[in-house]
Amino acid sequence: MGSYPVVLVSSPPLADEIFREHDVSFAGKPESPLADRLLFGDSGFVTAPYGEYWRFMKKMCVTELFSTRQLERSRSVRREELARFLRRLAMKSQATAAVDLRDELLTLGNNIICRMAMSMKCSEEDNEAKRYRTLVNATRDLTLKMLLTSMLGPFKKLGRFMLRKQATEVPARFDELLEGILKKHEERSGGGADDETNCDDLMDILLRVSKDPNAEVNVTRKNIKAFFLDLFLAGTGTTTDATVWVMAELINHPEVFKRVRKEIHDLIGSSNNGRLVEETDIPNLPYLQAVVKEAMRLHPPVVVVPRACRETCNVGGFDIPKGTAVAINVYSIMRDPAVWVNPDDYSPERFLKSSDDSGRRSHHGGFIPFGGGRRMCVGSAMALSVIHCAVAAMVHCYDWKLENGEESVNMETTLGFNMALAKPLVCLPKLVCAESVFQSVEVSSL
Numbered sequence: 442m443g444s445y446p447v448v449l450v451s452s453p454p455l456a457d458e459i460f461r462e463h464d465v466s467f468a469g470k471p472e473s474p475l476a477d478r479l480l481f482g483d484s485g486f487v488t489a490p491y492g493e494y495w496r497f498m499k500k501m502c503v504t505e506l507f508s509t510r511q512l513e514r515s516r517s518v519r520r521e522e523l524a525r526f527l528r529r530l531a532m533k534s535q536a537t538a539a540v541d542l543r544d545e546l547l548t549l550g551n552n553i554i555c556r557m558a559m560s561m562k563c564s565e566e567d568n569e570a571k572r573y574r575t576l577v578n579a580t581r582d583l584t585l586k587m588l589l590t591s592m593l594g595p596f597k598k599l600g601r602f603m604l605r606k607q608a609t610e611v612p613a614r615f616d617e618l619l620e621g622i623l624k625k626h627e628e629r630s631g632g633g634a635d636d637e638t639n640c641d642d643l644m645d646i647l648l649r650v651s652k653d654p655n656a657e658v659n660v661t662r663k664n665i666k667a668f669f670l671d672l673f674l675a676g677t678g679t680t681t682d683a684t685v686w687v688m689a690e691l692i693n694h695p696e697v698f699k700r701v702r703k704e705i706h707d708l709i710g711s712s713n714n715g716r717l718v719e720e721t722d723i724p725n726l727p728y729l730q731a732v733v734k735e736a737m738r739l740h741p742p743v744v745v746v747p748r749a750c751r752e753t754c755n756v757g758g759f760d761i762p763k764g765t766a767v768a769i770n771v772y773s774i775m776r777d778p779a780v781w782v783n784p785d786d787y788s789p790e791r792f793l794k795s796s797d798d799s800g801r802r803s804h805h806g807g808f809i810p811f812g813g814g815r816r817m818c819v820g821s822a823m824a825l826s827v828i829h830c831a832v833a834a835m836v837h838c839y840d841w842k843l844e845n846g847e848e849s850v851n852m853e854t855t856l857g858f859n860m861a862l863a864k865p866l867v868c869l870p871k872l873v874c875a876e877s878v879f880q881s882v883e884v885s886s887l
């Protein structure tokens with residue numbers, strides 16, 4: 442890749458071997474090819490080397506944000522945000538106005554993460570959600586450009602020079618935003634961030650750790666900002682893109698759409714006398730789950746998982762020297778004909794246990810949209826809750842037509858870190874359920 446040697450792993454059994462047998466050896470992250478690591482230098486979590494700092498932050502994520510107990514506690518936040526999202530769609534439906542689905546879903550995802558991790562709401566009035574959205578998009582755009590620039594060999598200095606304005610402005614804007622949130626948290630806890638009683642979110646906890654000279658790990662203010670930025674960058678775009686892909690496939694396959702709606706009606710009642718789908722309903726909606734899995738298999742938001750080999754080891758008969766960068770090719774693995782029958786076909790049925798023609802030759806490996814091993818995505822459970830509930834609610838409450846009058850969605854993809862639709866999915870939602878389904882959900886004022 443550019444001037445960096447990388448071993449590309451496209452075979453399901455070899456990826457499986459890396460994630461299971463050599464998990465610790467491959468728990469490293471490659472040196473970033475971006476010369477001056479974007480934004481907060483090398484203080485981040487996603488790119489942190491496997492070691493004490495990464496283990497501590499992982500523990501924080503697992504216990505304070507994404508544990509089953511914490512996810513149950515924050516369920517009402519996600520339900521409220523989903524109802525708010527459905528209300529915004531209802532207004533569009535009333536006005537026969539078009540919706541850019543990605544924008545609306547990004548607002549939903551940003552609001553959920555802001556509220557869960559920082560007890561902060563993005564106000565619709567002052568366009569805070571839009572500010573986040575713009576910044577997250579600008580950061581992703583800049584990161585991609587810098588990565589491409591780093592591959593230009595002798596011209597990379599020129600490329601960097603051309604990006605210098607953007608590379609100064611975007612980090613400064615994010616820094617300002619996160620510094621403001623940190624200050625609010627400090628004011629709330631009396632300036633010292635050391636009042637246990639006020640400790641109600643992850644940002645409070647990390648601020649306390651950063652001020653504790655006896656803390657098990659040294660966490661700096663820069664680390665905290667980098668960590669929250671990582672959560673945004675790793676969590677919002679991916680979840681949004683995955684949901685957009687599920688909806689694009691459903692619009693292109695009306696018979697599948699109808700079957701998902703029927704499954705929902707059978708479980709929670711028809712559109713007129715039903716209620717809003719709950720996270721606890723998901724285990725009882727197997728076809729919906731299959732539909733989400735199939736869209737994630739065909740269109741994984743993260744197409745390549747970057748890892749680094751921490752010690753020389755042998756994988757599938759190949760010696761991989763210590764320090765080698767490894768790219769696990771999620772896209773190819775999830776379309777490998779050795780694992781999947783007609784791998785390029787859309788067939789949610791392949792994920793149904795009862796299916797005669799399972800559409801899947803092997804149940805070992807081959808489905809890795811969240812990576813694997815100890816560096817597997819920490820937000821996968823939450824992402825799946827949000828995707829399932831958002832899709833179920835959109836199918837239950839609305840009919841969907843494309844704004845341009847076309848019958849099917851153009852499935853061309855973008856080149857970037859995340860696999861996304863090249864053209865925005867702009868739709869006309871038509872309300873088909875009683876508004877009480879989502880209006881009855883109590884929504885706190887912003």
Ligand code: HEM
Nearest residue numbers: 487675676679680683743811812813816817818819820824
């Ligand atoms: C559909 C949605 C998502 C997809 C497809 C996805 C995918 C991934 C993948 C492939 C990785 C790399 C795993 C590996 O190296 O094996 C990853 C890592 C990560 N993801 Fe996600 N992710 C999603 C949602 C989220 C959410 C909602 C969050 C948090 C709010 C999140 C936070 C992270 C973090 C912090 C890491 C780094 C973990 C580490 O290095 O230990 N992701 N994700």
